[in-house]
Amino acid sequence: MAAHFDTEYQRLEASYSDSPPGEENLLVHIPDGNKSPWHHIENLDLFFQRVYNLHQKNGFTCMLLGEVFELVQLLFVVGFTVFLANCVDYDILFANKFVNHTDSSKVTLPDAFLPVDVCGASIRDNVAVMFVLMISGVFWLHRLIKFIYNVCCYWEIRSFYTNALKMSMAELPYFTWQEVQARIVEIQKEHQICIHKKELTELDIYHRILRFKNYMVAMVNKSLLPVRFRPPLLGESVFYTRGLKYNFELIFFWGPGSLFESEWSLKPQYKRGGNRLELADKLASRILWIGIANLLLCPVVLVWQILYAFFSYTEVIKREPGSLGARCWSLYGRCYLRHFNELDHELMSRLSKGYKASSRYMNCFLSPLLTVVAKNVAFFAGSLLAVLIALTIYDEDVLAVEHVLSSITLLGVCITVCRSFIPDKHLVYCPEQLLRLILAHIHYMPDHWQGNAHRYETRDQFSQLFQYKAVFILEELTSPLVTPFILIFSLRRKSLEIIDFFRNFTVEVVGVGDTCSFAQMDIRQHGHPAWMSEGKTEASIYQQAEDGKTELSLMHFAITNPQWQPPTETTHFISQLKERVQRETTGDRQTLTSLSGSEPRSLIANFLAGPPSLASLHLGRDGSLTDHGPVGVNDGASALRSLSVSSTRGSCSSAHRSAGHASFASRAMPGSSTDARTASSGSSVWEGQLTSLVLSEYASTEMSIHALYIHELHKQQSGGELSRHTWHRQDSDDSSDSVTEEGGSGGGNPNPRNLIPRSHTFPISTPISTPGPIPSSNSGPNPDRGPTPGQEVTPLQSNSQRRYGGNTDSVGPGGRVVRSERVPMGGWAEQGRGGRHPDTVPEEGSEDDMPPNTHKVT
Amino acid sequence: MNCRSEALEVSVEGRQVDEAMLALLHTILLHRSTGKFHYKKEGTYSIGTVGTQDIDCDFIDFSFVRVSSDELDRAIRKAVGEFKDAMGNGMDGMGQISLEFYQKKKSRWPFSDECIPWEVWSIKVNVVNLANEQERQICREKVGEKLGEKVINIVEVINRHEYLPKMPTQSEVDNVFDTSLKDVQPYLYKITFQITDTLGSSVSTTMRRLIKDTLAL
Secondary structure: OOOOOOOEEOOOOOOOOOOOOOHHHHOOEOOOOOOOOOOOOOOHHHHHHHHHHHHHOOOHHHHHHHHHHHHHHHHHHHHHHHHHHHOEOHHHHOOOOOOOOOOOOOOOHHHHEOOHHHHHHHHHHOHHHHHHHHHHHHHHHHHHHHHHHHHHHHHHHHHHHHHHOOOOOOOHHHOOHHHHHHHHHHHHHHHOOOOOOOOOOHHHHHHHHOHHHHHHHHHHHOOOOOOEEOOOOOOOEEOOOHHHHHHHHHHHHHOOOOOEEEOOEEOHHHHOOOOHHHHHHHHHHHHHHHHHHHHHHHHHHHHHHHHHHHHHHHHHHHHOHHHHOOEEEOHHHHHHHOOOOOOHHHHHHHHHHHHHHHHHHHHHOOOHHHHHHHHHHHHHHHHHHHHHHHHHHHOHHHHHOOOHHHHHHHHHHHHHHHHOOOOOOOOOOOHHHHHHHHHHHHOOOOHHHOOOOOOHHHHHHHHHHEEEHHHHHHHHHHHHHHHHHHHHHHHHHHHHHHHHHHHHOEEEEOOOEEEEHHHHOOHHHHOOOOOOOOOOOOOOOOOOOHHHHHHHHHHHHHHHOOOOOOOHHHHHHHHHHHHHHHHHHHHHHHHOOOOOOOHHHHHHHHHHHOOHHHHHHHHOOOOOHHHOOOOOHHHHHHHHHHHHHOOOHHHHHHHHHHHOOOOOHHHHOOOOOOOHHHHHHHOOOOHHHHHHHHHHHHHHHHHHHHHHHHHHHHHHHHOOOOOOOOOOOOHHHHHHHHHHHHOOOOOOOOOHHHHOOOOOOHHHHOOOOOOOOOOOOOOOOOOOOOOOHHHHOOOOOOOOOEEOOOEEEEEOOOOOEEEEEEOOOOOHHHHHHHHOOOOOOOOOOOHHHOOOOOOOOO | OOOEEEEEEEEEEHHHHHHHHHHHHHHHHHHOEEOOEEEOHHHOEEEOOOOEEEEEOOOOOOEEEEEOOHHHHHHHHHHHHHHHHHHOOOOOEEEEEEEEEEEEEOOOOOOOOEEEEEEEEEEEEEEEOOOOHHHHHHHHHHHHHHHHHHHHHHHHHHHOOOOOOOOOOHHHHHHHEOOOOOOOEEEOEEEEEEEOOOOOOOHHHHHHHHHHHHHOO
């Protein structure tokens, strides 16, 4: 540049004090001063999680106490075990050896204890014991440090509650999470917790708290995780334990070298399709190492599990031997049944409501053979027991005879077990109805269960979700042994699929970071045509969530968070569905008495009327009888209508006070045991809380009806053709093989070759509504495929939201997802890079063609 | 995460690196600086003036405006110099320099003060190698044009109405602004750089994360 413009606008050197005369009066600013400590929080994920945890644990003190006791318990378990193993002279206890007492002949407990020095020596000599002690010492110290760290962190959260949210710790248990959340949303306007947007939405908070859980739910939904096995003798079974889950999370989310670089962002190389094979190799070797580490640590973990199980369950078993026969929702079940964006307490209360019906359902299936055997065993055991007890009553010296006491105990246990196999004579079961009732609460079930409720196959499959507690404990105990092998042999083979999954289903949302795209609950992206989103969805089979998860999750979220404002098309879907449901329920009133209505109507009628035994009672009831006695159909339906018509909170509560009036619709449902939180404050007199609780009850009822309705509609729609919705999706193992050779990523399909469009054909063969739809699977065999039509259209994106699978979304100002072009995913970043390999003068526009890295600035 | 991130990317010749970097960094800082605050009684303050200065580049057909503060200029030149040294005088390579604006937050005793970033600008640099003088001439113009675009981009971003730390009171001014310079007062900033594709984060951050993760509930 030849021409030098000498334009140096220098500061005025003269006025060094920087205030020309009179300026003091002209320009005076007042600092904002509003220095709340809560603006601009660094790690919002952690922050919201802690806020949620503190709420779930009922405040700071409860949490603190709980943690302290846990620490003490740990010390006790280890200390007591070591003591029992080394410091007790069992010969004295069993009276094999006599104690030479001078004064009395009674053996006291302290006699059996070895002296401290002997005991200490024996501990010191025993290498294994020292090893265990050391390990647990390290473990305990770790817990202690963690505890102290947590106390500091949660103290901050506590002051957030009291100062910013204006909720004192004493009142905290009486607030529902929705209320806490509403306040957080409110104070965002004032404090700017999150700097990306002016206002937070409920979905943002959920996304942050449940980021990883959503991924897990999606992976289970797409049958990506190896949790189903076919061991030789046991048949098809599910193995998913806490240990396994921990390892999965370690590998994917937070362990060293995991796929995520921080809580909120996937590592950039995993977002690009180019070196997926390489990354898959890396992941596979990492899984191998973690598997080996598991194998090495297995003795330690095993000992720990056994000790823990022993101390936590023996007491329970002694107290109520039946408890082992009781059931619980399996870990897999919780993953399978969970909606996207469903918090723990929501899931738990839903599942607990379904518990009773589920156990009744499971009790329908008592094998007649076993019953006969059990009856006879119980008879013989009972007679023996009776004799022994009679003898004891006659003379208690009988008890002193060796083994009499223990045989009495054993016989007692035996009888209890047998009795659980003998059905109650006075109960009548109707499995189909029960299953429907269960469905109303758990919201998901494979298609082929309907109509097959009475079959053993259905029962067995249901028992994978709802297992015996004993089985649960047993699985937990064997988990340390089995986990390494699952990791090494089954998960490792899936590494490529996993890499593809994370790339295809991760989406960057402004203000939230990388989340699972399923969790956006976008019908268009992930809807399933067989689940009400016919015509609205554009998802390929690979992208569709199975079992109607997207649709049901969306309904669930919209119902639990009425203030949430979904994107327009979604709103449309929701309102349409609500309208239909409402119409059906209204129609019910007329058709109810005859019970002649076809599927959905009679279904809802049945559902609202409660179990079959109650149905007849309610049938004759007309609409005017709402204010006394049990709640009938009309009551529930009308309350529901009022709810769905006025979904804003204010008008709702008033509607409820009149319509609901101490009669929750949920009472129509048997087994709707409210969760602890509801129960605890149900008795409290606070009007406000009460209404919000009533609201949440209504919401859950409404959701139940919607779930039933959607399922019913789905059943009608899909008709005979159910092939795709197989419960097992057994192919998951086979497909992993096919994947490794074909490089495709069709995890959840019976028949990937036919159903999943291969990437090199797909972009051409699909109708192009938006330029260049995404192929569902990546270009495995030919990663360097030439630029496809969609590629040229990659312009500068507005960049608020990007989908790394290739299609590109952006979130508009209100957090709405605005769609822009979709791009095929095979290594576009790399092609861009190749385009401007630094050999020549950088051509014009070359930078602009590389979407991900350039020009975030728009 | 709770911070905006903006990315820029430029391809330049080896000798243009520092000028290009200076141009971009100075442009950003020009908009992220205020005059010195002078606090008065009753919690009010007045703001001093900021001088600006046109700078012409030697190797690029480009000139830019910067805050006429020699101290600030020195600090940035130093950082850019280090960056250039780290890139080496090798023929071509990749690097990333990032300018991070943060604010400090006082924490209670067991933890040290947190520095929470609210805006990060990362500038990716590709160094290309040119064969002859003619290409250099073309490059000189092209890079100039590109830089012009980037400056417009930067200004657009800054013009958006987005989060900025609130104006502090006198006691807290150090938590938001860098008050060490005597003639200008930029927001607290930090310049870091990364060379080539060391895609994985550095060892120290991994360790820190590991510890934090194990401690988390």
